[in-house]
Amino acid sequence: MDKSVIYVTTNKPYPHLVNLLERDDVDTKNIFFIDCITKQILPVTTEPENCLFINSPHEITAIGIAVSRAVEHLKGERVLFLDSLSTLLLYNDEKIIGQFSNFMINKMLVSGVSSIIMVLSSDVDREVIKQIMSFVDEVKKYEQ
Amino acid sequence: MNNEVTFVLRIVYILIQLAAVHYSYIIYRYNRLHNQWLAVTVALILMACQGVLALFAQLGWIPGLTYLFQVLNEVTLPLIISLFLLAGFWSMKRNFEKFDVIDNRMRDKIRKFNETRETKE
Numbered sequence: 107m108d109k110s111v112i113y114v115t116t117n118k119p120y121p122h123l124v125n126l127l128e129r130d131d132v133d134t135k136n137i138f139f140i141d142c143i144t145k146q147i148l149p150v151t152t153e154p155e156n157c158l159f160i161n162s163p164h165e166i167t168a169i170g171i172a173v174s175r176a177v178e179h180l181k182g183e184r185v186l187f188l189d190s191l192s193t194l195l196l197y198n199d200e201k202i203i204g205q206f207s208n209f210m211i212n213k214m215l216v217s218g219v220s221s222i223i224m225v226l227s228s229d230v231d232r233e234v235i236k237q238i239m240s241f242v243d244e245v246k247k248y249e250q
Numbered sequence: 251m252n253n254e255v256t257f258v259l260r261i262v263y264i265l266i267q268l269a270a271v272h273y274s275y276i277i278y279r280y281n282r283l284h285n286q287w288l289a290v291t292v293a294l295i296l297m298a299c300q301g302v303l304a305l306f307a308q309l310g311w312i313p314g315l316t317y318l319f320q321v322l323n324e325v326t327l328p329l330i331i332s333l334f335l336l337a338g339f340w341s342m343k344r345n346f347e348k349f350d351v352i353d354n355r356m357r358d359k360i361r362k363f364n365e366t367r368e369t370k371e
Contacts, residue, residue: 108367110367135366135367136367138359138360138363155359155362155363155366156359156363156366158352158355158356158359160352167349168348168349168352171349171352171353171356172352172356175353175356175357175360176356176360179356179357179360179361179364180360180363180364181364181367181368199279202279202280
């Protein structure tokens with residue numbers, strides 16, 4: 107079985123994201139989306155099969171529950187892609203995001219899940235991001 | 251009961267209430283899911299205020315202790331406190347039900363997602 111990806115999006119709605127990925131020839135059949143933004147824009151919308159809508163990036167506990175369940179029940183090799191911590195920081199306290207990230211990173215470690223966490227370069231100097239960077243294995247910088 | 255003992259107990263009560271206010275606010279801040287959760291914090295603040303009023307009354311710092319004060323401290327405030335507690339806990343219950351819904355929906359969706367992938371392969 108191929109790798110399965112848990113894609114947590116906090117800044118691009120599911121339909122737009124799927125269009126972008128398909129335009130770049132990315133096969134989305136192995137991606138399960140946790141979309142934290144669409145319901146804020148379109149409260150009444152049909153949920154696709156490979157996606158769970160969370161009401162808002164504010165709902166950090168709900169995001170945690172959804173990711174945990176996905177990690178527990180998805181089959182095969184799993185990868186978590188979180189896009190992005192910068193958006194979560196817009197909606198939540200730094201301390202909460204620090205605790206959430208620490209919990210998530212360690213949960214993924216013990217579950218054998220690889221994690222990729224995106225953050226804007228403009229946020230790299232924030233204290234909470236520095237702390238999170240201290241407990242990840244690798245930090246990579248990408249130019250847009 | 252001895253006046254000094256009730257005085258000490260009232261102070262302990264106020265301190266415990268303040269600690270409860272602190273922790274209930276931390277619980278609210280941890281999630282910030284719904285502002286209604288703050289109703290519990292407000293209720294606990296009012297309970298602390300009730301304790302302070304009773305302490306002032308005992309110390310004789312409220313001149314001309316009236317029937318109105320008695321009604322306020324023994325009927326009105328407890329009623330308002332109960333209403334705030336009810337609103338806060340009702341809101342919490344709704345949120346915890348929502349967590350349960352997310353949990354179940356996620357299990358269901360992942361099961362279907364796994365089945366679809368297996369079928370396609």
